[in-house]
Amino acid sequence: MSPRAEAPAPEAAEVRRFGPSQRWVHRGTAALMGVCVATAACLYVPQLAELVGRRELVVRVHEFAGAALPLPVLLGLASRAFRVDLRLLNRFGPHDRVWLRAALRRDRRPQSRPAGKFNAGQKVYASWIAGATLVMLGTGLLMWFTHLTPLVWRTGATFVHDWLALTVGIVLAGHVGMAVADPxxxxxxxTGRVSRAWARTEHPLWRP
Known part of the structure; x- marks a missing residue:
């Protein structure tokens, strides 16, 4: 008599999306970025500056938080899982162009926005914020160590730093808004886990 065929195991309702390393890198980066934005607002918005006071302390907190901003990512490189995610974020494929065209048309149908573990919008955001962070760090250091560069360099650095800071604030507000809309x-x-139904709808090309 032939052995009874085994029934396939039922699929789990949840899948693992991020491990501890990816989550802690995100939390550390978000915390430092939040400190930078909050202290920058206290330095440039008169009402907040009057409310907080102690400008010299705020400046120092802003400087050290900005200088430490790359640290979570650098420490995260020790994790293989984080390095794998970085490679995925840095790799654009044909499906990403399809996703971006659908986003520009405001086409929200899931079938029109194919995505792997990260969609094209997340990849563009990650690339942009990484580049902006490096520019902010470089210009901030020029403003911090004033004796190392000529006046014209510091003037240009201040201009770029201030206007890019405003742009970063706007982009971060959009990022937070999208996160609020997607629980x-x-x-x-x-937690590191998401429902399998959400993964299939939002990231149909991802195979966890």
């Missing part, structure tokens, strides 16, 4: 994505960063 399942937030749960993935908080």
């Amino acid at each position: 399942e994505a937030r749960r993935g960063l908080r």
